[in-house]
Amino acid sequence: MSILLALAAAAQAPAAKPLTPSEIVAQAPAAAWSEVSPDDLLVIDYQGGARTIIELAPAFAPVHVANIRALAAAGYWRGSSIYRVQDNYVTQWGVNEGGPPIPATVVKKPPAEYDRAVRGLTIRPLGYSDAYAPRVGHAQGWPFAWNPATGRGNLTHCYGMVGVGRDMAPDTGMGGELYAVIGHAPRHLDRNIALVGRVVEGMEQMSALPRGTEALGIYKAGTVARLIANIRLASALPAAERPRFQVMKTDSATFSAYVRARANRRDAFFNIPAGGVDLCNAPVPVRRTPAPSSSR
């Protein structure tokens, strides 16, 4: 009976053309978005005026993120630079050598926040396999891998993710040097380094730089890729000047529809939908917070 009814309904309405991923994002209801706290937005102002904005991930690396906030508040990065750009790998910036005094509140040797307990997180499994981890998906807006056997999981090194540069173990880096992924996801770094956020705007200011000519893409001594005027939290800017962002809730029905559409592209260009998508090829949608009149 219900089958017949469904068939009758289908006969009346022509089959809806499946939405593309960008159509799903454009039509997402306001309830599918989550506002980013201005304490979680790190604003990099370059000399010359361009800007890169990073969302911090305090739920995954709280000590490192607290360090970064303290460094920003102290103006630690004023006059620092991007000094490393390695093709298909990372762009790295901050205070490489010397630099101003480190604020007293900064934990010089933070714990290895390379993973955390899964407990307490809301996770949406991706539903497709992964070469690196038994399980992958999205945890509270972030790409995440975990192991049910250990109950622990970690943020993953997808394009645009930001981590803390470090020396050899057991040093985890105090947060004064940061990097962003600018190539194919170097997932072998997962669980070996503290990821603290992702670029949400101005990625091209880091990805389109000339590659450094020395080992590991380091710039030749005395040269830099880009001078940094200052790095501040959005909360330190005057209220009217704060950039505002929203991240799609990864436990929303809209996000599930988005992932399914990424895995089964049916835009006119595609002849054969893949039937799957890898974790880093389903980036979590982020947008500038719309003005009240245009939000739904």
Add this chain to the structure above:
Amino acid sequence: MSILLALAAAAQAPAAKPLTPSEIVAQAPAAAWSEVSPDDLLVIDYQGGARTIIELAPAFAPVHVANIRALAAAGYWRGSSIYRVQDNYVTQWGVNEGGPPIPATVVKKPPAEYDRAVRGLTIRPLGYSDAYAPRVGHAQGWPFAWNPATGRGNLTHCYGMVGVGRDMAPDTGMGGELYAVIGHAPRHLDRNIALVGRVVEGMEQMSALPRGTEALGIYKAGTVARLIANIRLASALPAAERPRFQVMKTDSATFSAYVRARANRRDAFFNIPAGGVDLCNAPVPVRRTPAPSSSR
């Protein structure tokens, strides 16, 4: 008995430190390398002197590759440009509109060389799972995905892979417009477009360009990312000026050791080896052909 002998041997020699991927490549014997034919090297000379070199893949897209060779021989790309750079996606170049006459030998509507029969290929399974295909690995030097149920497989959209720009189906593109992947592997393009090669040198000439500001990273009308002086096959250059490259044989023991080392990084920096690697994070090693005295 053999166990005791092995233990005795182990007691005499200290346990060898596992080689890193780059050490394995540096120490690879000459027999692990395969010389690329000068007919399979496409040399892009930019105005101003920089160069990008691409290895063609005639075993996977023979008609498209024949077209590209014919276009190069005719000087079709002289004075063309890079006109599209989309962040975390592709850089595209060639003759976008207008341009010189297309040589008569070029097949204007090539067949959809998006996949091919697996039969006849020497394939090394990667050994780790993939979100896009039932099986992945390397076929005669190339990243490859296949389906045992259909007996067909395809090159995969890894970083640096080169494909033929096309319009909507069933047009496959005749080869006059090409693109290279400059971001996280857009594997959803697999089986939807003809891959014809990979960048083997000068990748940064394509990946570090300013991103185009129009839709899809297209450059604003009247502007280009880079002017192309000419594109020729290495075989069309005077013998003494031909660049020579070697690709690691993917059915060699050296390549297997390399993949295992990529999957289990034990360099001093790494605390936790991943235990796996994804297809596009195990790029096939390529090198300039060493001078006879230094080859082993």
